[in-house]
Amino acid sequence: MDSYAIIxxxxxxxxxxxxxxxxxxxxxxxxxxxxxxxxxxxxQPDEANRIRSTMFVTLAMLETTALYAMLIAFLxxxxxxxxxxxxxx
Amino acid sequence: xxxxDFSQWFDLPQKGRVIGLNSFDTIHVLQYGDWYINVTILNSxxxxxxxxxxxxxxTRHLSTAQHVSKWQTALEALVLWLQREANETSGSxxxxxxxxxxxxxxxxxxxxxxxxxxxxxxxxxxLSTTMAxxxxxxxxxxYFAIKNAGIKGYLRKFIEPxxxxxxxxxxxxxxxxxxxGLRLFGNMLSGVMFASILSAFVPFIAPLTMQTLGLLxxxxxxxxxxxxxxxxxxxxxxxxxxxxxxx
Numbered sequence: 001m002d003s004y005a006i007i008x009x010x011x012x013x014x015x016x017x018x019x020x021x022x023x024x025x026x027x028x029x030x031x032x033x034x035x036x037x038x039x040x041x042x043x044q045p046d047e048a049n050r051i052r053s054t055m056f057v058t059l060a061m062l063e064t065t066a067l068y069a070m071l072i073a074f075l076x077x078x079x080x081x082x083x084x085x086x087x088x089x
Numbered sequence: 090x091x092x093x094d095f096s097q098w099f100d101l102p103q104k105g106r107v108i109g110l111n112s113f114d115t116i117h118v119l120q121y122g123d124w125y126i127n128v129t130i131l132n133s134x135x136x137x138x139x140x141x142x143x144x145x146x147x148t149r150h151l152s153t154a155q156h157v158s159k160w161q162t163a164l165e166a167l168v169l170w171l172q173r174e175a176n177e178t179s180g181s182x183x184x185x186x187x188x189x190x191x192x193x194x195x196x197x198x199x200x201x202x203x204x205x206x207x208x209x210x211x212x213x214x215x216l217s218t219t220m221a222x223x224x225x226x227x228x229x230x231x232y233f234a235i236k237n238a239g240i241k242g243y244l245r246k247f248i249e250p251x252x253x254x255x256x257x258x259x260x261x262x263x264x265x266x267x268x269x270g271l272r273l274f275g276n277m278l279s280g281v282m283f284a285s286i287l288s289a290f291v292p293f294i295a296p297l298t299m300q301t302l303g304l305l306x307x308x309x310x311x312x313x314x315x316x317x318x319x320x321x322x323x324x325x326x327x328x329x330x331x332x333x334x335x336x
Contacts (some may be wrong), residue, residue: 053174057320060313064268067275074278 003086011080015073022069029062114215129215136199136212171315178316179323185236186319189229193222194315201277201307205300211307214277216270223270226318230266234325246325269317276310 037055041048117125147160168187171194175186200213212218234243247258280303288296 050177053178053316056309056313057178057316060272060310060317063276064272067272070275070279071271 003089007080007082007086011076011082015076018069018076019073022072023066026062026064026066030059033058033062114217116210128210129212129218132200132203132210133212133218135209136196136203139203140195140199174316175319178319180326181237181323185233186322189225189322190315190319193225193318194311197222197273197311197314198308201311202304204277204281204303204307211277211281213273213310214281216274219270219274219277222273222314223266226269226321227263227266229318229322230262230324233322237323238325243325265321269314269321273310273314276306280306 033055037051037058040051044051114127114129116128118128118131119126143160144164147158147164150158151161152158168191171191172184172187175190176182176184179186197213200211200218203209204211231243234246247255247262249258280299284296284299284303287299
């Protein structure tokens with residue numbers, strides 16, 4: 001197996017693992033946050049607008065970790081620095 | 090020599106080619122010697138021109154009479170909605186955050202909504218645009234903090250709750266804004282990429298559903314970016330001295 005094949009295989013494998021494992025925590029956290037917000041909205045319908053806008057901001061913040069994972073996955077797939085190293089050798 | 094080259098731009102979505110991280114920035118449309126204008130800049134100009142045109146056409150005939158044009162009603166509703174949101178979030182009664190929030194919201198919203206035009210590459214799906222927008226917020230945070238609480242109040246934020254947290258606070262100042270730019274970029278890029286990957290497999294109906302979902306995500310992202318800018322800018326407030334009740 002030459003270095004191209006190794007780098008390619010490890011990149012794809014790493015990107016899949018990164019995306020899969022990285023999104024678990026953020027998905028669970030977003031689910032909990034949304035559940036709590038829905039409960040609060042059901043209990044206090046008057047405050048629903050305010051709770052909803054706060055919920056969106058919180059969800060966006062929770063999403064960030066999954067987006068970092070996605071960025072790393074994209075980096076390993078499309079902007080992998082080791083490709084250039086292998087090509088220049 | 091001025092060179093105009095749209096060829097790369099047009100054959101990208103048709104082949105369903107999967108696009109890389111910074112590919113929008115590498116597609117040059119206009120070239121003059123060493124100077125070039127890429128798709129991101131061109132599309133930003135298109136969005137800016139569109140917003141300016143709509144705002145100019147609407148505010149040309151403002152009226153308070155009984156007959157109010159549809160556009161004026163729509164824009165008034167938008168401004169009033171965002172004003173309420175910004176004031177509720179920041180807890181300030183003055184509309185000091187409205188200008189920043191409105192500018193960010195309109196630009197990002199129009200960028201994201203125009204993705205349904207087949208050959209439009211949203212500028213927000215390029216890291217350079219989102220980081221520029223994040224830089225605006227990065228400058229706005231100390232501006233509003235110093236305006237509201239003075240330099241002393243702004244610097245006090247860094248040694249709260251204990252002076253030991255100084256490096257952490259400085260890091261979080263940078264990374265909270267950095268994460269904002271990255272979040273918008275990640276969301277828009279994933280939408281564009283998913284649509285292009287899907288259109289390579291199923292070219293006809295299936296990408297439409299994803300594009301529709303992309304419109305929803307795009308509007309929510311615009312709202313979140315504007316709201317987070319307000320949240321971060323209003324994080325330092327004037328010290329509220331409790332009034333001593335004398336009876």
